[in-house]
Amino acid sequence: MTTDVKPTAHAVTAAAVMGLLPARPRLLALGEPTHGEDTLLEVRNDLFRQLVEQEGYRTIAIESDCLRGLLVDDHVRSNRGTLDDVMERGFSHEWFNASPANRELVRWMRAHNEGRPASERLRFAGVDGPLEITGAESPRQALTALHGYLSARVDADLLPCTADTLDHLLGSDDRWTDPAAMTDPARSVGRSPEAGRLRLLADDLVALLDEQTPHLLATTSREDRYRARLYGRTATGLLRYHFWMADASPARMARLCALRSSMMARNLLALAARGPVLVHAHTSHLQREKSTMRMWQGPVEWWSAGALLSARLGEGYAFVATALGTIRHQGVDTPPPDTVEGLLYGLPQDRCLIDAPRLATALGDARPAPRVSPWHGYSPLDPAHLAGHDAIVFVKDLSRD
Known part of the structure; x- marks a missing residue:
């Protein structure tokens, strides 16, 4: 393949990214x-710093538990808790809290916010639900936090239940978090009578939150209202997720993946309502095309959060994919020259920003072959998706020296 990709390459800067977009995105x-891979997180950190300093961005969101993310946000905005404690408890995946690059991000955000007025402070957010492909958390935290917010601010007679009723219906958290429920629907409590009643109560609590908006606007802070709505989204989303965990139909895993994407999308829309956001997550969660995965029960397809957001926001959503040359410590060697990664690997830069639409035009109908990874943990760039990317960040080599 002789396509010249040099004219599509730029330095990886915020200004260059913005220059490739048709409009300033909300997300x-x-x-x-x-x-x-910390190298990728360092690229993210550099881009976020530039977006803050040059483009007025104030929020970064990552693929981590939205409720745990509140601990990190409290630290970077108000210096609550120690950095060590926040890194231990504020992230939902072990590769996040053990990451030096994530630790540096949190440290830098806290230092940047020091002495600044609240309106200028940076925000941190997790956008994932309190769940993972291996299971889901109990809805206790979200439900009790929402109930507590409302019970302190509205007449008790308006509440659909007491805190004791919630506690009784929730029971032991171990019932909700049983890891066997992911592969055995019969082990899930999601369709028990108690769970059914909790779904109705959660819906009533969210409705009450909406009904009391004028009162709550006058009596509580914007931050408290934002968090109450986050608790409401999380409670209803988790209960819905648990309900479908108890489903034994062939569509079960597709439904669960779609529900997770929907929760992410709703969290990101709420963040974007407060200002522009940089969101960093796996490509499968952010791409515009349908996502696919092969699981124990066969192939699964669903619309990603990115697809949902692109449909909702149009040019207000922009997607930059990351492509890699090598990950030799995982057995991923130099890409074949007839792949997109192989073409980009011939560029002299270690990191560069690629104009994806221009690259797609240069390639024309003769799209390169899809790269095949020998390691399941890496998803190569799909040449068929180039038209759905606004840009590509290419990183030549990942190493752990």
Whole structure:
């Protein structure tokens, strides 16, 4: 393949990214094709710093538990808790809290916010639900926090239940978090009578939150209202997720993946309502095309959060994919020359920003072959998706020297 890709390449800067976009996005999504690589997180950190300093961005969101993320946000905005404690408890995946690059991000955000007025402070957010492909958390935290917020601010007679009723219906958290429920629907409590009643109560609590908006606007802070709505979204989303965990139909895993994407999308829309956001997550969560995965029960397809957000926001959503040359410590060697990664590997830069639409035009109908990874933890760039990318960040080599 002789396509000249040099004219499509730029330095990886915020200005260059913005220059490739048709409009200033409310959500700028940076997808990574693998987790646990600090080099990719360092690229993200550099881009976020530039977006803050040059483009007025104030929020970064990552693929981590939205409730745990509140601990990190409290630290960077108000210096609550120690850095060590926040890194231990504020992230939902082990590759996040053990990451030096994530630790540096939190440290830098806290230092940047020091002495600044609240309106200028940076925000941190997790956008994932309190769940993972291996299971889901109890809805206790979200439900009790929402109930507590409302019970302190509205007449008790308006509440659909007491805190004791919630506690009784929730029972032991171990019932909700049983890991066997992911592969055995019969082990899930999601369709028990108690769970059914909790779904109705959660819906009533969210409705009450909406009904009391004028009162709550006058009596509580914007931050408290934002968090109450986050608790409401999380409670209803988790209960819905548990309900479908108890489903034994062939569509079960597709439904669960779609529900997770929907929770992410709703969290990101709420963040974007407060200002522009850089979101960093796996490409499968942020791409515009349908996502696919092969699981124990066969192939699964669903619309990603990025697809949902692109449909909702149009040019207000921008997606930048990340492509890699090598991950030699995982057995991923130099890409074949007839792949997109192989073409980009011939560029002299270690990191560069690629104009994806221009690259797609240069390639024309003769699209390169899809790269095949020998390691399941890495998802190569799909040549068929180039038209759905606004840009590509290419990183030549990942190493752990």
